[in-house]
Amino acid sequence: MSVSYPRLAARTLRFTLGIPRNITVSPDGSTVRFIRTPDGVTRTGQLWEHDVESGSESLLVDPVALLGEDGEQLSAEERSRRERSRESAAGLVAYDVDDTGRWACFALSGRLWAVHLGAKAVTALPSVGAVIDPRLDPTGRRIAYASGGALRVIGVDGKGERALVSPETDTQVWGQAEFIAAEEMERYRGFWWAPDGSSLLVERFDDAPVQTWHIADPENPDREPVAQRYPAAGTPNAEVTLWHVGLDGSRTEIVWDRNAYEYLGRVTWTADGAPLLQVLSRDQKASQVLSVDIATGATTVLRELRDEAWVELSSAPRFLPDGRLATVDDVDGWRRVVVEGSPVTPDGWQVRSVVEIFADSVIATASQEPTEIQVVRFGLDGTVTPLTDGAAVHGAVVGGPTTVVVRSGLDVVGTTVTVHREDAAPAAIRVLAEPAPLEPSVTLLHAGDDKLRTAVLFPRDHQPGSRRLPVLMDPYGGPHAQRVLSSARAFLEAQWLADQGFCVVVADGRGTPGRGHAWERAVLHEFATVTLDDQVVALHAVAAAYPDDVDTSRVGITGWSYGGYLSALAVLQRPDVFHAAVAGAPVTEWRLYDTCYTERYLGDPNTQPEVYDRNSLIPLAPQLERPLMIIHGLADDNVVAAHTLRLSSALLAAGRPHTVLPLSGVTHMTPQEVVAENLKLLQLQFLKEHLGA
16 A cells, blocks of 8 residues: 555655765765664664765664664653754764764763774763763863753763763753753754863753743643743743863853843854854844853953844854954845955855855855855855855765765755765765655746745646646745745655645745845844735735636645744735635744744834734634634644634634644654644645635
8 A cells, every 4th residue: 555645754754864964074084974864764863984085884873783672762851952953863863073083972862872983883881861962072082961950071981970060959951052042043052172172161051030831731631731941022031151161070150241142142162262152132133252261251252243133143153273253144235254354255145054164265055046055165365166056955064175065956856965075086975765756846936026936836737727726825934944945855745735736835935044134134023914925925926927727716825833823824814815724833922932033023022012912813813714724732842832722712702613633742843654644634635625626
């Protein structure tokens, strides 16, 4: 019996299993290491090594062989960490390698493991509690790890295990990123080794100021609700401090103006200079880059950034080998690499992230066309040398003379991983992903005056002009996430939906990445108007381009998270355009969402309540006149189920019929095979019924 597309997509984690990930290259460029599952359906990641000279690869770590019949057991802390990073795989999901190339380490099933890379020998080291985020010191002598709120250290030989710093209260945690940093600032680390391995910078956060919410399990009323500290918009954050900690446990607090700059956004510490911090004000309109005197804990301001909307956190500040400061800042409308305050990347290039820094250049991922991401060498003398090209999304990792390029394009469904070395022909690393059961047929349009990047997909058997199909808008639509990319794999689900009898439209409106400063900041205070208006513009552009193929009297919209908010908003605010909606895990009341994300775009609800009111779905409930299905995982600790319950209550109070589908035990992600399959089929049935597909 054939497997349905939704089940296969869930089984393969959207066809990402089997693709090499977490790629590292040794400093001399001779060895590439990566995590890869043994095939396209097994979720257990293994650690592999690719020899650049010979092109051979070898298995370093097989979690199944290490754990045997016991299998993998995850602590509550590790499950939370994976939820923050949207990690659905199992086995090895991360590892660390020291700068000497002698040792690697990783956490598996809550235990600490070390790998002698020369001998390819794996050893379980003594550890205390559930091991979180182990990191080798750069000299390869010791491993630090977080556990039970403490930061602990042990020699790679398994000797000297001890706590360096421990919590003094049950709300203190050392060595881990607080909720806000991991969920909204893409900072998942909480400690950083000194280049010589003699000490560390260690975050300590204290959740005591943060309000407590409770995540209940209604399916099992005998279970206690889980208490969770959740910093909702306008409420206190965790108290975050940074400390210089010696191997003897001595510690010095790193001092900056935490009243003015509440968020610890970025930390780097390399051999090219003192530690660097980037801190951010609570309203995110001001940021400082600071150097640290580890002897005294004092900091010096190296660069100040201000923006009337918000300062964007990007790649962490770094020193060049000659000691000059390199940052990624928004300057004159574009995100640029900046050295000592002077931009080195030209107009028209939107820098996505820094790959590596050299004495004479910076390698970065960047875009000219927002649907494409290229790897580019930007010379400090102003030269620009693209290392990739074409309609594709590229990423890279560099070590010495070796560059590994990861590519996903529109020309083929799949991902390639290629090793480039200056003195050798390119070599491929095997990709073991499950073959996709369909090939998307994607047309990219520029919609409206703003040239909204818009993808259009028809059923693969559709004959142009043969029939007018209902339209299904499938957006994310919110800031910091991009759906319309030159990657066929990104449109597999959209094509499957189209094959069910729809014209599927995916549009990136204002606020999405890749198109410069003003574009991203157009959503300031105006989620509800700007992002919805852009979906309407995209729809009208598609209707104009395909007048004989789309039926604008039958328009549905579906989305998850911000896309869920946008879907519910569409039928509430514009029933003249949208005729049915499926809203998954929607934010319905922004006062219930977290501080950093929400206040960045909507300000403080205590001083700007009118902004929150006009972007909330709750006051719009009496306007519902179209079919609406709302889906929510009851174990969601990011967009809590209260969002859906409050909207449903308001709809009920207004006498507006609607459908609510609660998912017991499901978080903000839905990786479970059966749940994901049946959920998608129920959504499809709902949309077909109400749109006549």
